[in-house]
Amino acid sequence: EPEVTQTPSHQVTQMGQEVILRCVPISNHLYFYWYRQILGQKVEFLVSFYNNEISEKSEIFDDQFSVERPDGSNFTLKIRSTKLEDSAMYFCASSERQYSNQPQHFGDGTRLSIL
Amino acid sequence: SQQGEEDPQALSIQEGENATMNCSYKTSINNLQWYRQNSGRGLVHLILIRSNEREKHSGRLRVTLDTSKKSSSLLITASRAADTASYFCAAGGGADGLTFGKGTHLIIQP
Numbered sequence: 762e763p764e765v766t767q768t769p770s771h772q773v774t775q776m777g778q779e780v781i782l783r784c785v786p787i788s789n790h791l792y793f794y795w796y797r798q799i800l801g802q803k804v805e806f807l808v809s810f811y812n813n814e815i816s817e818k819s820e821i822f823d824d825q826f827s828v829e830r831p832d833g834s835n836f837t838l839k840i841r842s843t844k845l846e847d848s849a850m851y852f853c854a855s856s857e858r859q860y861s862n863q864p865q866h867f868g869d870g871t872r873l874s875i876l
Numbered sequence: 877s878q879q880g881e882e883d884p885q886a887l888s889i890q891e892g893e894n895a896t897m898n899c900s901y902k903t904s905i906n907n908l909q910w911y912r913q914n915s916g917r918g919l920v921h922l923i924l925i926r927s928n929e930r931e932k933h934s935g936r937l938r939v940t941l942d943t944s945k946k947s948s949s950l951l952i953t954a955s956r957a958a959d960t961a962s963y964f965c966a967a968g969g970g971a972d973g974l975t976f977g978k979g980t981h982l983i984i985q986p
Contacts, residue, residue: 765918794973804919804964806973816971852918861906861969862926867918 767853767868774843775876782838782871784853790866792859793836795828797821798850798870810836811859840873848875881977882965888983895952897980899965900945908941908948909969913962913979922950922963955984 766785774780786793795807809816810828825847827839836855840847850872854865882899889895901908907926911919925932925941925948932939938951952959962981966974 767918792971796973803978804974804976806968806975809971809973811971817973819973854919859970861972862924863969864909864921864924865919865969865974866921867911869916869918 765853765855765866765868767851767871769871770869771872771874773874773876776845777842780840780843780873782840782851782853782873784836784838784868785834786836786853786855787857787866788834790855790857792816792856792863793828793830794854794856794865795838796852796854796867798852799846800849804852807838809859816859843873843875845875848873882963882980884980885978886981886983888985889955890985891955891957893955895955895959895982895984897950897963897982899948899950899977901948901965901967902946903967905943905967907969908939909966909974910937910939910948910950911964911966911976913964915961919964952982955982957984957986960984 768783793810798804806819807822808818829837850870852870854867856863856865909924910922913919923934925939936953941948962979964976964979966976968975
């Protein structure tokens, strides 16, 4: 069964550095998402992406964050000038269509640790 | 926000027993989804129930929805050790993304 893959599984970065998290969504999916889960807290929506542009973003997704689909397969989340509070699991998800009745398919996440 | 909130926060039962988890949400919804998360893994979609449905089944899963009470329940029948995981309800979706509750951590004792 096709799946969403994320790399790396664990990223350790010094505070202030830039980090890029990578995702390969399911090939025939057109809608992509990033979510964050701080340890012990809820999974939180960051951003949705379609047709090479952001559809919606949450309050968390400030100027520190950016997303890109640099080629036909990868979908990336860039965090500039990382802070300690950016430490979390970051999940990528994709869906075939951007309707609320569509299930989203999640990757296994990247654990980001900011030192 | 269309927050989902699950209860209980944790549930431990014996293998073979049924497990019931509840979810409450705040605003009107078009549908509600349930997801499972095994330790260290991503979320896996289990089932979606539309706002005009009251009950839905999928294998050992049974989901109910009461829009008048803004609540949903997930029943897992004949639980197995492999059902040990965290279970989340999620509202919203589409361009706005899903809004998840904190989840119910289910432990199935062998």
